[in-house]
Amino acid sequence: MRVAQLTTALATVQHALAWMRWDALARVRTPDGFSHELHHERASQHRALLVEQWRLQQWLPMVAANDSHHSTGAA
Numbered sequence: 681m682r683v684a685q686l687t688t689a690l691a692t693v694q695h696a697l698a699w700m701r702w703d704a705l706a707r708v709r710t711p712d713g714f715s716h717e718l719h720h721e722r723a724s725q726h727r728a729l730l731v732e733q734w735r736l737q738q739w740l741p742m743v744a745a746n747d748s749h750h751s752t753g754a755a
Contacts, residue, residue: 690736
């Protein structure tokens, strides 16, 4: 994957995680809330999204072209 594809995929995963957080907060405020089945379904979706986020982050470069290049030595 190229960096542009990685960042797009990572943004999609992060958007899905943000939606899940928003949905969970909205459900807490409603009287019916979460069913037991929905809770387990969302938990497995959340775990899968976290794994996918971690997997995508592993392929991103550690240094960008516009990073400053400071020497790492003693002061």
